[in-house]
Amino acid sequence: MQYMLLIYGDEKAWFNLPEAELQKGYQAYIDFTKEIMASGCMRGGSELKPINTATTVRVKNGKTLTTDGPFAETKEQLGGYYLIDVPTLDDALAWAAKCPGSWGGSIEVRPLNDNPQPE
């Protein structure tokens, strides 16, 4: 079963960290990524650029409406994700607890819907 680990956190707090702390934070992610890659269950993942780079698109009555910013303003923002393939939710939850994103922020664990891939 594939699960998305959606990493939410206070983006401002993250980027306002003193340089040394920020380096430590990134190092923790590097270590975690190495570990999850070694386990063979990682299918993808990345940090996202900050929300000021986000653009939202809606099409209404055939007209495209493009706006600056994320879909919703929230206290914690989506900052990155991992896509993993593990047997059950418990395994996914265990990885989420190990991911540095869950220490200060929170991680939403969502199973992927197994829609058939178009030919």
Next chain:
Amino acid sequence: MVAKRTIETLQRRDGGRILAGLIRYCSDIDAAEESLQEAYLRASLDWPRNGIPTNPAAWITTVAQRYFLDELRKSKRLSFFADDEMENIAAPATSNPANIIAELHDEINDDQLRLIFICCHPALAPVAQITLALKTICQFSVGEIARSFLEPETTTAQRLVRTKRKIKEAKIPYIVPTSTQLPERVDAVLSVIYLLFNEGYTLGRAQNLMRQSLCEEAIRLGALLQKLLPATPQSPEMSGLLALMQLHHARAKARVDSAGNLIPLEEQNRGLWDKEAIHFAIKMLDDAVAERLPGPYQMEAAIASLHCQAATAAATDWKQIWGLYSALWQHRPTDIVALNGAVAHAMAFSIEEGLAIIDKISERGELALYHLLHAARADLLRRQGKNEAATIAYNRAIDLAENDAERRYLQQRLMAM
């Protein structure tokens, strides 16, 4: 008639256990429930004619498994299995159904644990956890659950559908957690059991027999968990919780008057308390405490045991209760614990000081609108003879009370003064 009664007893007593095994067999809660219902139906037709089998539970299990396999073969959709998985399903033993239960004996305990852990999985919302536990482990009907929660049956039914869908779609596993996860997961189970107990115990919107039975189911569930789980560092807390629930429940008869009104501990007829249950619970608590792994449930049980052991209200050992609340606060530093500690302080040492502590808690804000804080203040002011201040506090508590039963109780206290 005999057959019908046997089936009913079986449903109540062994239903949860049989279902636990079927869920593993079918890898699906809905399919297991449906197969079990079908087996009961077939029993009600077969047993009156052919007699009750020597091992009714084994008969039901086998028939349910066969029904499941037949349905699986018939169904082309195979909603919960891919074709290749069919091969892995063991055919039910056909030669001697009576042996099945014996052969699977080790699995039975594990299946029941699996069922407890999946119902209490932290990925499910608390109310969903209790509902599913009542439906599967305790074998309540949807109607019974709805009546005990005082909600429409459709609400209960929808919640069950959503809960089972999450288990299936998010793939919550039907396993006993690994030893690293076990402590956290046992804690989750204990809090679900206590939640279930409190659901029945709290003076709710209505006091009825259904709610009483929630308390009994919680105790039964706690005892089952204690029996099934091998000794772990969580065992003393498990016993602590079980003792705590039994101590509360032992006072059930004295707690409510004939009109359904709550009687405060101080005014209860202690002769109505179940002495034997209290004795049993205290023994269990003593054994747990001897393990020297203290925890909040053991402390709460110890507090309850001091109340239960006092021959009269005046003989209550408030000093020790105060000490236990201080210890409990180390584990659960919440304002509710602080509030209870403040009342114990007032009763043990000085009402004046107790009131001062309550005022400080109130100033912190979280409990400022909590009716029981004002009720506690009112009660202490009454004891001081400050009737005017007590009246104001009682009225504040009445305004903030969450339901009629509580309002009625507080109004009675006000009248009595």
